[in-house]
Amino acid sequence: xxxxxxxxxDFSSKEACLSFLDKFTERKPYVKIGMELFYAAGPEIxxxxxKRGHKIFLDLKLHDIPNTVKKSMSVLSGLDVDMTNLHAAGxxxxxxxxxxxxxxxxxxxPLLIAVTQLTSTDQERMENDLLIKEPxxxxxxxxxxNAAKAGLxxxxxxxxxxxxxxxxxxxxxLTVTPxxxxxxxxxxxxxxxxxxxxxxxxxxxxxxxxxxxxxxxDPVAAYNxxxxxxxx
Ligand code: C5P
Numbered sequence: 001x002x003x004x005x006x007x008x009x010d011f012s013s014k015e016a017c018l019s020f021l022d023k024f025t026e027r028k029p030y031v032k033i034g035m036e037l038f039y040a041a042g043p044e045i046x047x048x049x050x051k052r053g054h055k056i057f058l059d060l061k062l063h064d065i066p067n068t069v070k071k072s073m074s075v076l077s078g079l080d081v082d083m084t085n086l087h088a089a090g091x092x093x094x095x096x097x098x099x100x101x102x103x104x105x106x107x108x109x110p111l112l113i114a115v116t117q118l119t120s121t122d123q124e125r126m127e128n129d130l131l132i133k134e135p136x137x138x139x140x141x142x143x144x145x146n147a148a149k150a151g152l153x154x155x156x157x158x159x160x161x162x163x164x165x166x167x168x169x170x171x172x173x174l175t176v177t178p179x180x181x182x183x184x185x186x187x188x189x190x191x192x193x194x195x196x197x198x199x200x201x202x203x204x205x206x207x208x209x210x211x212x213x214x215x216x217x218d219p220v221a222a223y224n225x226x227x228x229x230x231x232x
Contacts (some may be wrong), residue, residue, distance in 0.1 A: 060085070
């Protein structure tokens with residue numbers, strides 16, 4: 001599986017996103033479309049970005065009863081995205097149903113990855129709000145194993161967890177890792193960060209990078225720097 005840099009296009013309108021992508025005239029980056037942009041611009045934005053030659057990770061984090069998730073995944077698969085995701089907390093049956101819905105008639109399908117515990121959930125909130133008393137690392141690995149059992153392709157995780165996920169679920173199980181910052185850059189609200197180079201060394205398969213590229217003075221140069229540190 002090829003390593004790649006995915007740009008988190010966290011924009012609130014179609015125009016803002018497309019004028020940002022217009023800057024990339026040589027290499028067409030892999031683009032992550034999240035809830036904000038999808039809810040603002042709808043499926044049309046997916047079709048437009050796809051038409052421009054980008055790969056798309058549609059980050060909508062589905063979590064519902066298996067039948068609803070299956071049918072929704074079938075719609076997303078029809079949009080010709082390359083990767084999408086759901087919450088592993090929805091259980092193994094929900095993940096299996098999602099895979100079924102995602103698989104097209106010809107047997108092809110987008111990659112499907114699971115969110116384990118959100119990085120905004122810490123041990124205290126997990127214990128008090130969710131009544132899960134196990135250590136959070138164990139919960140993350142358990143959810144990753146469930147995703148592997150259901151036949152998913154990988155998980156979204158911190159780069160710091162990537163190695164352990166590979167040890168637990170196999171080298172081929174994908175790790176898609178946000179929380180990436182340049183060594184000389186601003187961390188913003190991300191707490192546990194790694195540089196693209198460190199993420200490569202530790203075995204991340206894809207890095208998701210937002211503000212270090214989208215808010216850079218020269219986004220194309222920042223993207224190229226990520227690619228040269230992580231891919232080349
Ligand atoms: O701007 P920044 O590089 O922090 O963007 C990271 C992207 O990855 C955002 O779209 C954020 O929602 C997403 N993400 C994250 N941490 C997670 C899951 C997703 O930062 N655990």
